[in-house]
Amino acid sequence: MRRNPDFERIFKQFKRDVEREGIIREMKKKEFYEKPSQIRRRRKARKGRRSAVVR
Numbered sequence: 001m002r003r004n005p006d007f008e009r010i011f012k013q014f015k016r017d018v019e020r021e022g023i024i025r026e027m028k029k030k031e032f033y034e035k036p037s038q039i040r041r042r043r044k045a046r047k048g049r050r051s052a053v054v055r
Contacts, residue, residue, distance in 0.1 A: 018024060034042075
């Protein structure tokens, strides 16, 4: 069974668009409940990494 080349092209474009929009990343974040304290800790660590790179 051969696949339709138009379908392949459209599917690749769809995957690129989904990746660019961050939809998969957002879904994975919301897969499990994260306590507010864990969110603050993660954001603080990310902010610390970001400022360490700038210096």
